[in-house]
Amino acid sequence: MESMESRGPSGVQFRKLDPSRSEIRLLQLQPADDIDQAPVARLINVALTDKIEYLAISCLLSGTETENIIINDNNIAVPASLGQILRHVRAVFLDPPAQPGRPWSPTQTKNKRPNWLKEALRQVKSVFGDSQGGRDDEKTLYVWFDALCIDHRNPQEEAQKLTHMGMVYRSAQMVVGWLGPKGELTDVSLEILQHVEAAMPPNFGEPEDKRLHPENYAPQHQWLQKVAYLWSQGLEGPYYPALVDFTGRPLFHRTWLIDEIAMARYPIFLIGDRLVSWKQVITLNRLLEELTNESLVFPPGLRSVAQSWPLGTVYTMLKHYENRIRDEEKNTRLGVLKQVEMKKQKEQAREISGAGEMAQTEFRRKGSIAPSITYEPTSFEASRETIGQASSIDNSRRITGRAL
Structure with missing residues (x-):
């Protein structure tokens, strides 16, 4: 056994x-x-x-x-x-x-999440x-x-x-x-992620957005001015090393791990005791991709160091990002269609209910004022009644004569 x-x-x-x-x-x-x-x-x-x-x-x-x-x-x-x-x-x-002095964790406060x-x-x-x-x-x-x-x-x-x-x-x-685990530059790198996510236009990268807002794309890149402080000190400032520390994490260089995480209903990253959203990582990836293009805002001398992830990682992230966008759009369309169908059903139910109520009201109205009916006998019935009366008189005379 x-x-x-x-x-x-x-x-x-x-x-x-x-x-x-x-x-x-x-x-x-x-x-x-x-x-x-x-x-x-x-x-x-x-x-x-x-x-x-x-x-x-x-x-x-x-x-x-x-x-x-x-x-x-x-x-x-x-x-x-x-x-x-x-x-x-x-x-x-x-x-x-956590007790005072313990590293901050997202579960410690409900404010400003x-x-x-x-x-x-x-x-x-x-x-x-x-x-x-x-x-x-x-x-x-x-x-x-x-x-x-x-x-x-x-x-x-x-x-x-x-x-x-x-x-x-x-x-x-x-x-x-x-x-x-967290490093000395982790807090700086996560601050960068938050700023980039807030600065990037909502529909950045979509074909329709490129047509409507060419000022946000190469070479104009107007929205990049909001995060220009990141490269204002070149490679010597604190921001570039912080980005290298974050993008150099081993998981980002293993495409099969990205595939695993992307299977989830809700994927998320954890660095030390800090949570990082999938969207923030994808947004950073899109920024790094965009910085490889000619730009009036980003220094051309730094363009060669903007690409921090292997092409396989970039492709995998973008693939899953596009799949999620399609799924969200599909779910949104299905949700709208479902709402429209439910609205139609409710309207039809109201119409049927209203028609029934009108019919009942009309029926009650007619019943309460029903016209009086006068019975008039037919000619055949009238002739039978006349013959019957005559026969009754004749019989009465006969009975009276016998009695006398």
């Missing part, structure tokens, strides 16, 4: 997946009081048909150092970068607000397990992680890995692309 459990190379015990239920494994991550505490989790099998909601993590593991995490009450040695990822995901999406961050946090509200009406320490977070949720020693699972991962990423409530 085949064993229902196997032990992975790191000591993790895997319970066999049931393919008939489309099962996957998830880490049920527990909260902690401090970001440095070792991650504690249960590894469970769940069926995607149960509609359980979870985060999926896409990343590169590097380095030879290890650290211990606790899975199913067992100490498991994992790459230090893996433990680092779990601790930061836990800090951002699960842990209670950008719309994309509100949407991101809304997406993960239902990913919490066992938290309905409970205390903060009762919350858990469901997380999928390739290195811990696939039994790589199982030949069948390894053979079906790509298909399995595609199913996992598409079904996840959110896919988080791990960019690595």
Whole structure:
């Protein structure tokens, strides 16, 4: 009889997946009081048909150092970068607000959050397990992680890995692309992303926008004046090194990781304890592409260093960006058509209801003033009545004569 459990190379015990239920494994991550505490989790099998909601993590593991995490009450040695990822995901999406002095996290305040961050946090509200009406320490977070949720020693699972991962990423409530820990220039680079997103025209790059607003495109680039401070000090200022630090993150140079993240209903990036929206990264990519063109605003001497990502990464990002735009437009059109159809149905229902009410009103009106009817006998009935009266008189005379 085949064993229902196997032990992975790191000591993790895997319970066999049931393919008939489309099962996957998830880490049920527990909260902690401090970001440095070792991650504690249960590894469970769940069926995607149960509609359980979870985060999926896409990343590169590097380095030879290890650290211990606790899975199913067992100490498991994992790459230090893996433990680092779990601790930061836990800090951002699960842990209670930080104490003074702890690095800022988007979950610490509800004030002045950008719309994309509100949407991101809304997406993960239902990913919490066992938290309905409970205390903060009762919350858990469901997380999928390739290195811990696939039994790589199982030949069948390894053979079906790509298909399995595609199913996992598409079904996840959110896919988080791990960019690595924060550095000295991270805050500056994220500030640049925010400024570029705010400065770029809403429909930049679309054919119709080029026709309507040629002033925003090469060589005029009027909108670039809003972010001209980025290159005002050339390569010596703080902004260029900050951009190099951000665009040089290993994940951006692995197109298959970009493909993984793009499968998600809601893709997002995490650098340290800071969230970065997919749109911000795409916007930066479009800016870097535009800066390779002749410009009256951007210095020609810096054009050669504007392209910071490999062409494969640029192509992959633009491909997924265009796909998302098409999907959004399609959903918008379908939504409009659905609203129009619903409006027609409501109008038809009102017309039918109004016609019925008018008919009932007319019927009641006619019934209340019904004309009086005078009965007039027909000539045949009148003649019968006359004959009957004559016969009655004749019989009366006969009876009277006999009586006399």
